[in-house]
Amino acid sequence: MAIDFTLTTPQRRLQRVAREFANDILGPVVRAADDAQDTQKAFALMKGAYVEAYKLGFATGFLPKAYGGAGVSNMDLQVIAEEITAVDPGFATILLVNGLALMPLVWFGSEAQKRKWLVRATSDPRGEYLAGWTVSEAAGVPGGTANFDHPGPAPVGISLIAIHDRANGEYVLNGRKKWPCNSGGWDLKGANVNICVVRTAPEAGGDTGLSCAIVPRGTKGVAYGRPVSKFGHRTCQNNCIAFTDCRIPEENMFALGHGDLVINKAFTWSAPVAAIASVGVARSAYEYVLDWAKTYTAGGDKPIINHQAVGYALAEVAMKIEACRAFSWKAAHYNDLHDSNGHAVGPMAKIFCSEILFGAVFQAMKVMGVNALDKTLPLERYLREATVFPLYDAGNMGMQMRKLWGVMKDAAFDPRAIMNNELTPFGKTWPPAVPERASRTKGAQ
Structure with missing residues (x-):
């Protein structure tokens, strides 16, 4: 039949493994994490379950096999995600944001960037690797992110500015982000890598002036505030981030002019x-x-x-x-x-x-x-x-x-x-x- 809703044998296996993980490993820690008043503590309580999810391939399995991933299809991801979200969608969001951050490198990054950053993501011996998708910005006048592709110049649209310092072969980032998930990492000192949408041409609109910056953990000039306290999805972390004269090498930029x-x-x-x-x-x-x-x-x-x-x-x-x-x-x-x-x-x-x-x-x-x-x-x-x-x-x-x-x-x-x-x-x-x-x-x- 051209249309068949029957899961394949491998998909049923994925479903069983995901269900067992969600019920036996994730489930026992969700209640305490959801009840925690400190949202960073709630996030930190997920770390043990996350390490087990990483070992099972749930944290990076969507990445291509060429870079250490499992090449999991979007359809396979559906099977896994339903079982995990049935127990805790906040935890599932932590996993999903790894994809939001890293898949842009698959689509828009150079081969050298893929080899460097994707292989690191899939080969962490401790199983703690986190990637942050750092796009959203705080509400204001102007502010927020929904009109990221507005054709007007800054300050409308994305306001994290990245100025090219050609003499030193660097980009200098200044501005703020709010709501990005995973970005602060397990200790609020940064995820292993943050993929940031930045304004590389402040005088241009969002349809031509946006690009992506790779900001690894430990980069100077990045400060992480306390995560946003939310009434739902309390087990995932949403950060407030300040960039002050944060410098990254030119090789850490991609999708120049195509961040939208x-x-x-x-x-x-x-x-x-x-x-x-x-x-x-x-x-x-x-x-x-x-x-x-x-x-x-x-x-x-x-x-x-x-x-x-x-x-x-x-x-x-x-x-x-x-x-x-x-x-x-x-x-x-x-x-x-x-x-x-x-x-x-x-x-x-x-x-x-x-x-x-x-x-x-x-x-x-x-x-x-x-x-x-x-x-x-x-x-x-x-x-x-x-x-x-x-x-x-x-x-x-x-x-x-x-x-x-x-x-x-x-x-x-x-x-x-x-x-x-x-x-x-x-x-x-x-x-x-x-x-x-x-x-x-x-x-x-």
Whole structure:
């Protein structure tokens, strides 16, 4: 059959290993980490589980085999991610951000850069290697990151400036970042490497003036503040970072002038994983409440599952989970076919699944009633975690919906392309008010 939703034998093995890891190694530490008041402590409590995940290949398995990775496909990543996010999506985000940081080197880096930085990532004997995806910036006027590709000069758009010091063969970084994950490392002295989106041409717009900088741990001029305290995904670390006359060699720059395409492709790669993460959390909420409904009587003479309203409510949740899993798989399969250039279907899956499954988790909570608010039970955490999905990974309103819109308004867009698994055109399409910019594309890279 051309369409087959049956996992292969290797995929079933991946699923079993990921499920055993999530239940037996990750699960026992999640509660204490989520309850920790200090967010850096919560992150640090994940280190033991992370080392085991690294040994299993979950931290770098998406990298090509040529550089020490496992060459795991996007579809295989779906299988792994659902099992881990069903236990803790915050921990899964730590793993995902390694990909957001390192996959741009696979797509845009030189061969020398790949050999140097990717091999280091896959060959850490201690299994502690972390990569930071350092893009997001603090809110302000101007501020934030959603309009990273705005055609105006600084200070709009990305404000971490990298000035080329040609005489010394270096770039000098000045500015701040807020929200990047993993960037502070296990000890707040830095991840092993930070891939930073910087402004190399402050006078140019974000569509031509952005580039990527490789900032290794120990680089002078980088200071890490306390991580942001969040009500969801508390086990992953989101940093506040200051760069002050931070110098890196020229060889640590890549994608010069194409940082906008790096951002777009990275969040296209991650979108199906964010979609399946929503499935994982909703699945856990549904299974817990289904079991609850089969034993809880609410003061009646039989378990509440025997009431039609309860049965219908849970059936609707189950349908949404199955539909969203299929959508996530479709987007991942499309990325596998087109070198992670699913710039339309990726955002579609991420937006749809994150929005609809947040509602599904709340619907499951309504079956439990006030008992769902009890912090000794897991439902309140599932809701907190589900709240994050529409807001993170480029944000549904901030970037993902706008990217989808940009693809659709391209004159060459075929509305049946996704149905046929055909490549959709993608280029530099912001702002919509300037047609000549919208039509000038550099193609998917």
